[in-house]
Amino acid sequence: MARLVAKAVSKTYGATKALRRGDLEVEAGEVHVLIGSNGSGKSTLCKIVAGSVRPDSGELLLDGKPVTINDPQEAKTYGIGIFYQELSLAAHRTVAENILLSNLPGGVFVDRKQLVATASRYIALFDGVTGEGFSAGATVEALRPDQRQLVEIMKALSTEAPILIFDEPTSALDRAQVDRFFDILRRLKAEGRSIVFISHRMDEIFALGDRVTVIRDGETVATKRIDETDAAEVIRLMVGGESAGMETAARAPAANKAAAQTVLSVGNLSGVGFHNVSFDLAAGEILGLGGLHGQGQSAVLRALFGASPPSSGSVSLKGEPLDANSPRATIKRGVAYVSGDRRRDGVIAGRPILENVTPIHALKQRLALAAPSSLRDRAKPALEALRTKFAGFGHPISSLSGGNQQKIVIARWLIDRPDVLLLDDPTKGIDLSAKTDLFQLIRKLAAEGMAIVLYSSEDAELLGNADRILVFNGGGVTRELTGADRTAFNLYQAAYEAA
Ligand SMILES: Nc1ncnc2c1ncn2[C@@H]1O[C@H](COP(=O)(O)OP(=O)(O)OP(=O)(O)O)[C@@H](O)[C@H]1O
DSSP states (O other): OOSEEEEEEEEEETTEEEEEEEEEEEOTTOEEEEEOSTTSSHHHHHHHHTTSSOOSEEEEEETTEEEOOOSHHHHHHTTEEEEOSSOOOOTTSBHHHHHHGGGSOTTSOOOHHHHHHHHHHHHHTTTTTSOTTOOTTSBGGGSOHHHHHHHHHHHHHHTOOSEEEEESTTTTOOHHHHHHHHHHHHHHHHTTOEEEEEOSOHHHHHHHOSEEEEEETTEEEEEEEGGGOOHHHHHHHHHGGGHHHHHHHOOOOOTTTTTSOEEEEEEEEEETTEEEEEEEEETTOEEEEEESTTSSHHHHHHHHTTSSOOSEEEEEETTEEOOOSOHHHHHHTTEEEEESOIIIIIOOTTSBHHHHHSHHHHHHTTOSSOOHHHHHHHHHHHHHHTTOOOSOTTSBGGGSOHHHHHHHHHHHHHSSOOSEEEEESTTTTOOHHHHHHHHHHHHHHHHTTOEEEEEOSOHHHHHHHOSEEEEEETTEEEEEEEGGGOOHHHHHHHHTSOO
16 A cells, blocks of 8 residues: 555646646655656645645545645654755754754753754764765854755754655755765665655656656656656656647747857856856847756846856857946846846836836936936837736836736836847746737847847747757756757756756
8 A cells, every 4th residue: 555645636826727636656665756847736746745735626645544734744743754945944043953943842942962962863964975064053054055955855854754755855966965865865765764756857866766757737647667667758758748839839040040140158157056058149049048947047147137246157248248247237238137036126016117117228328317208208119019008107016917017027128128138937927918928029029139048937938939948957058959959858858967
């Protein structure tokens, strides 16, 4: 009998069906891999099992008995521990406190000696690979990203749960750290524990897994024994039948690309979260950045925009070095940046639409004071090109739908036309019709000669709009897909390859 069974679990958030039908069966003493493209529902399935998300429907069984798991604490009492993709550490606390924090009885006196002694058992598992400055007493905020990820792993291990779920636990780790972690997981498996594992590397999946469950579009499509399948079959299951449609939708490469002028030239660029990224971008070209979420794509775009300067490498814009040290400087040179994270990078909440659409124009034109009527006239064509729906320039931007807010954010960059448009997952959380309007405009801007870099976590958007796609994994580029190679199969295959 399977130790853990999830049967037809589903979860909807507003208009998004995060999980339509998640099925999963995990045995004692196995490593069970979950795989699926961006947004397919892997994390939601894990969160349902770990009690941090309540399913809308479906059933969970532990050793054959139906259970309801209301919260993470209850999951723990059922013997389920989880490592979350988004780290959940307390930055000001020590490594030891973070490892054991969630296991401590709330609010009672903590025996510090005992705490350190217990935490040290988990730290010792990674002896020799934790790196400089790592100790039970170090505060988490002083640690590097890989070291923080190790703390999160130790925290999950310290639950001693019979069922352990790891949602992308190795993204920041180096080879030696991954090897050690895998040795630990193999030992746990030999003890009869059940491990559920989401990874972004096909070689890791085949090195460690016993079985693999493939999720596509919120639905479990197959479970296979690792020794009875191969990477190509797993990728075909991820892609499903719709790949042909995506391929025919692929955009014809930009006309006269060979003759077009190189606008942006990036050489061996490295920084926090990405390394050795190189490409040339011509006028009129749409360059796609692809791969699984968070593999360095956004970090590269933010570096090019000057929001987090790179540590090494070169960037030149129209043949002149672009010293990308501040967004103000790059904006003046003709670079624009639009993020899908509107709350962080986009809207000025609570302020009127006019103020939201004109700040870049004001910066570029050095306008301290300008008549609102002239600003409105400047903004109108860009807003119209995007079919933006709004009642008046004086209304607060927060009165608009997400799609129309994003159109305002994009329009602000188009009043004074940039040479390079950096799009950082620009359609996150916006409706289909706004997406359609946006991509129509992007194609038109490219046809008029703008050079565009597009990161999208929706693979179909890349396959349908990019002339070329650089596929990222672990901060590096695994492959460049051009022409007829821009298929869903190749994109997924490259997304799971080591850079
Ligand atoms: N709390 C939430 N609110 C709204 N939408 C959500 C929420 N959590 C997930 N989603 C959406 O549900 C879908 C499935 O998300 P989920 O994180 O489970 O996918 P995933 O396969 O784990 O992909 P990834 O690892 O790339 O996040 C996505 O479209 C995601 O944007």
